[in-house]
Amino acid sequence: MIPFNKPHLTGKEAHYMYQAVYNGKLSGNGEFTKRCQQFFEQRYGFHKCLLTTSGTDALEMCAMLCGLQPGDEVIVPSYTFVSTALAFLHEGAKVVFADSMKRNPNLDAETLEALITPSTKVIVTVHYAGVACDMDAIMDIAEKHNLLVVEDAAQAIDSYYKHKPLGAIGHLAAFSFHETKNITAGGEGGLLVVNDERFVRRAEIIWEKGTNRAEFFRGAVNKYGWVDMGSSFLPAEINAAFLCAQLENLDDIQQKRKLLWQTYYELLKPLAEKGCFRLPDIPQYATNNAHMFYLVCNSLDERTELIKYLKDNGVLAVFHYLSLHSSQYYKDKHDGRELPECDRYQDTLVRLPMYYDLTTDEVRQICQLIATNFCS
């Protein structure tokens, strides 16, 4: 069976975790945490980075930093993971769901402005499959209406919008290092990026359970205490150590994933040209970080048939999000607008196996299977 995903070990993870344990400092914000944070700040020019225990946690920190009041509205795409919306619901905000684009699952900047009301405070962009949303258009709208922009960059490590790294454009951003992402912190992990200096001090306080402990350790204050809201967001050093090993091999990981992605693309292109399905769309302004290889089928029935056919032949392909606006939890809170593009991706998008240890021969095999039986 070719699985859908398989976590990759670069070789140094266990060594660094051993070091973390024998350093004698197991809790968060030690040497390995600092090394990871510096890596991101230096490589991508992110203003301030804080490791978190998950992407969900990083999103919750973003939501807390937005300073929302009951009744405030936050615009979130409906075609995303629940955490994108959940983080803002925790803060008592009302989530207003936005539709995807026709060309790809990202937030449609053209229909975005119509969703803005005097209560809107935040726009959340999700860079689906690591492919950038149209950030110039979104940042312009945000500036015009004085809104904050949070990038859910969970899937978007090492990807760019017009030469700017994703995660460096919005006021705040969140990355995930869950084992299904390009790099992992040993199963679970995340990163908060603060690009707007106004939020840096409070971000550190929220990160440290509402205390000014970080300032105390820097010597900026002579005792520390409870000064704000917060929670337990720091990962343990062994997770940071695992992530360190992955970061040292980021270029190799990315190169291999892009090779696999390109192999899929070239081999499936003739079928897409025949109209069997659509291939992933990468706009001119965006790069591809090979987080995911997906197809958009012509109908739900065709997708069901494809998934079953691949499974019967030893390949695990999987569909993705169910529209959040019509979920069991949210449908009664949604304002009733139809989001047809989102629903279309819910029914027709399928993801093919994509992980570092997949071989180009296996990709060829998968494409051959699709070519001979699904669309001949």
Ligand SMILES: *Cc1c(COP(=O)(O)O)cnc(C)c1O
């Ligand atoms: C993975 C993911 C998350 C959640 O990240 P975790 O680290 O699993 O908490 C949030 N948003 C998107 C778009 C994701 O892909």
